[in-house]
Amino acid sequence: MNIGIQQYRRGSRSARLLQVELEKIYPFGRVLRAKPDKARIKINWGSSRVIPNTLIYLNHPQKVKYAIDKRLTFEKLNGKVPVPPFTTDEEEAYNWVTENEWKLVARLKPNGAHGEGIKIIRSVDEFEEAPLYTRFFPRKKEYRVIICGNHIVAYMRKILKPELRERGEGHSEIRNSDRYVFVNLKPEAVQTRGALKEIAFATKEAMELDFCAIDVIKNLQNGQFYVLEVNTAFGLGENNARKMARAIVSLLGETKLKRVLETTKLNSGG
Numbered sequence: 001m002n003i004g005i006q007q008y009r010r011g012s013r014s015a016r017l018l019q020v021e022l023e024k025i026y027p028f029g030r031v032l033r034a035k036p037d038k039a040r041i042k043i044n045w046g047s048s049r050v051i052p053n054t055l056i057y058l059n060h061p062q063k064v065k066y067a068i069d070k071r072l073t074f075e076k077l078n079g080k081v082p083v084p085p086f087t088t089d090e091e092e093a094y095n096w097v098t099e100n101e102w103k104l105v106a107r108l109k110p111n112g113a114h115g116e117g118i119k120i121i122r123s124v125d126e127f128e129e130a131p132l133y134t135r136f137f138p139r140k141k142e143y144r145v146i147i148c149g150n151h152i153v154a155y156m157r158k159i160l161k162p163e164l165r166e167r168g169e170g171h172s173e174i175r176n177s178d179r180y181v182f183v184n185l186k187p188e189a190v191q192t193r194g195a196l197k198e199i200a201f202a203t204k205e206a207m208e209l210d211f212c213a214i215d216v217i218k219n220l221q222n223g224q225f226y227v228l229e230v231n232t233a234f235g236l237g238e239n240n241a242r243k244m245a246r247a248i249v250s251l252l253g254e255t256k257l258k259r260v261l262e263t264t265k266l267n268s269g270g
Contacts, residue, residue, distance in 0.1 A: 046233025
């Protein structure tokens with residue numbers, strides 16, 4: 001039975017790498033990316049569109065929509081994993097700035113990616129209307145955990161691009177992909193890995209996803225970890241694409257696939 005990789009946009013490099021690695025190890029059929037509609041098993045790479053006649057969905061589009069919209073993400077996670085204080089109420093956010101003297105992150109585009117639509121509000125003069133506000137925390141470090149089923153695919157840390165560091169440039173308040181990259185977290189960071197693992201499993205369960213990449217900061221002031229974002233389409237290098245493919249095949253499970261194949265064969269009269 002074929003697998004289709006359903007992309008949120010055509011031409012995703014990570015989806016292509018994942019396809020290449022899955023083709024090496026998936027034993028029950030082809031791996032389709034250009035025409036995922038023709039496959040009964042779908043790996044949903046960040047899309048909220050439901051394709052009918054799908055037997056197995058990894059990351060159902062109805063669940064993915066909660067990760068795409070950051071307002072829905074924070075509402076889903078609130079009380080289950082640590083997230084920064086957030087509000088969709090403009091008056092409440094204004095009071096945070098005037099009374100609490102908090103610095104805020106205004107998310108002008110709640111479904112934006114790569115830092116799109118983010119504005120830092122440092123004072124009343126910079127305040128503006130936005131559909132979502134979160135408290136800005138000075139961050140000590142920022143991490144990403146890739147999780148698939150019961151497997152942690154990668155622990156990563158966000159760093160300033162080496163060429164910028166060599167030029168003597170410092171950190172910025174908005175850490176987007178123009179200036180920052182993820183590198184693997186060292187194995188000896190045992191305590192950090194343990195904390196991130198616990199957060200990753202709790203986040204995946206709260207979001208009801210099969211796989212995701214979770215962005216986490218460590219607050220500079222109190223050392224607390226906070227989830228900032230849950231990604232259902234994320235960057236993969238060759239090594240992590242290979243590990244991701246293995247985790248997906250494991251998640252699908254040979255027994256589960258056999259049941260589907262046997263049911264399909266019986267229904268077709270074969």
